[in-house]
Amino acid sequence: MSTTNAATLPVAVTGLGAYLPERVVTNDDLARVLDTSDEWIRTRTGIRERRVVAADQATSDLAIEAGRRALRQAGVAATDLGAILVATTTPDHTVPGTAPLVAAGLGAEVAAFDVNAACSGFVYGLQIGGSLVATSGEPVLVVGAEALTRIVDPGDRSVAILFGDGAGAVVLEPDVDARLGPFDLGTDGRDPSMLWTRAGGTREPASEAVLADGGHYLTMRGGDVYRNAVARMTASSQRVIEAGGIKVGDVDLFVGHQANLRILEAVRSRLGIAEDHCHITVDRHGNTSAASVPLALADARDAGVLHGGATILLTAFGAGLTWGSCLLTWRGDA
Numbered sequence: 001m002s003t004t005n006a007a008t009l010p011v012a013v014t015g016l017g018a019y020l021p022e023r024v025v026t027n028d029d030l031a032r033v034l035d036t037s038d039e040w041i042r043t044r045t046g047i048r049e050r051r052v053v054a055a056d057q058a059t060s061d062l063a064i065e066a067g068r069r070a071l072r073q074a075g076v077a078a079t080d081l082g083a084i085l086v087a088t089t090t091p092d093h094t095v096p097g098t099a100p101l102v103a104a105g106l107g108a109e110v111a112a113f114d115v116n117a118a119c120s121g122f123v124y125g126l127q128i129g130g131s132l133v134a135t136s137g138e139p140v141l142v143v144g145a146e147a148l149t150r151i152v153d154p155g156d157r158s159v160a161i162l163f164g165d166g167a168g169a170v171v172l173e174p175d176v177d178a179r180l181g182p183f184d185l186g187t188d189g190r191d192p193s194m195l196w197t198r199a200g201g202t203r204e205p206a207s208e209a210v211l212a213d214g215g216h217y218l219t220m221r222g223g224d225v226y227r228n229a230v231a232r233m234t235a236s237s238q239r240v241i242e243a244g245g246i247k248v249g250d251v252d253l254f255v256g257h258q259a260n261l262r263i264l265e266a267v268r269s270r271l272g273i274a275e276d277h278c279h280i281t282v283d284r285h286g287n288t289s290a291a292s293v294p295l296a297l298a299d300a301r302d303a304g305v306l307h308g309g310a311t312i313l314l315t316a317f318g319a320g321l322t323w324g325s326c327l328l329t330w331r332g333d334a
């Protein structure tokens with residue numbers, strides 16, 4: 001069962017920034033090195049291309065650029081932030097966290113910590129960050145950033161085609177007229193092997209044997225993940241709609257975790273949300289895990305489909321299993 005919190009926070013998004021690495025990898029590029037095809041990838045996932053980090057880039061580099069853009073738009077200095085949260089499942093290093101590196105890159109010595117809830121991390125970060133804003137009155141930067149192409153086996157066609165790299169960030173600030181929430185967050189950790197990187201942690205540290213059998217790569221039981229993604233995101237979205245006292249028809253924009261077009265379509269139609277109220281970026285970004293929701297939000301803003309006062313439904317699902325959903329009223333100046 002999830003933790004559903006019916007409270008809404010008087011917190012607004014006042015800055016929204018995105019950063020995508022320059023290198024574009026198309027399905028045809030992958031089909032030249034893997035036993036796959038553009039047709040298979042498009043029909044099974046909706047993905048046409050994805051961005052891939054440069055050799056000298058890591059997750060913090062993407063996060064710093066997205067954060068810088070969000071701060072510039074909000075007109076907030078990094079040194080004025082109360083905290084920086086980085087949602088990521090692909091940290092630069094096992095130790096330390098990525099958020100302190102991002103804070104340093106932005107020129108601040110503020111509180112900074114990682115949130116690892118896999119693909120749901122950004123929604124988790126919004127509730128934690130929003131709560132910090134509401135209690136401290138200080139602005140908070142929440143970043144979703146990933147370099148997933150660094151942890152997939154480039155020779156494994158079942159996962160190498162799915163993932164992309166990027167970062168999205170929001171600045172949250174107090175605003176008595178704004179509403180962030182309700183939130184619904186949940187986990188089911190009974191079978192982590194459904195989607196995991198088996199080795200390289202404390203259960204099975206890195207060793208020659210791990211390198212030899214590829215235990216340091218991300219693996220997934222796609223069908224099981226697919227079924228859980230549809231069921232969990234649908235139920236979690238329904239809980240925040242009910243807790244928010246709104247009707248499905250009141251949702252102006254549905255931004256789901258961009259893992260697979262068929263998953264998004266299944267969730268959208270089960271919820272009864274109209275097709276033109278759903279924003280899609282998986283075709284151009286692939287699955288960017290914790291970065292996918294803020295990247296899709298920024299893409300919606302750039303496409304001109306976000307207007308002041310809009311009610312946005314965010315929902316995400318990922319490894320763990322984890323899931324999370326929330327409502328967000330758009331202020332219109334981000």
Ligand code: UT7
Pocket residue numbers: 035036037040041044045119157158161221222223225226229259260263287289317318319
């Ligand atoms: O961010 C966390 C959330 N992650 C997700 O939501 C991912 C969820 N899962 C999925 O999106 C889908 O399960 C996949 C897209 C990963 C796979 O689609 P599927 O329809 O479940 O395919 P499948 O795994 O059942 O594989 C069907 C066939 C298999 O061949 P056989 O056994 O039928 O001969 C696979 O070997 O397709 C084969 N296959 C491929 N063929 C061409 C698997 N990957 C590929 C590939 N190209 N890239």
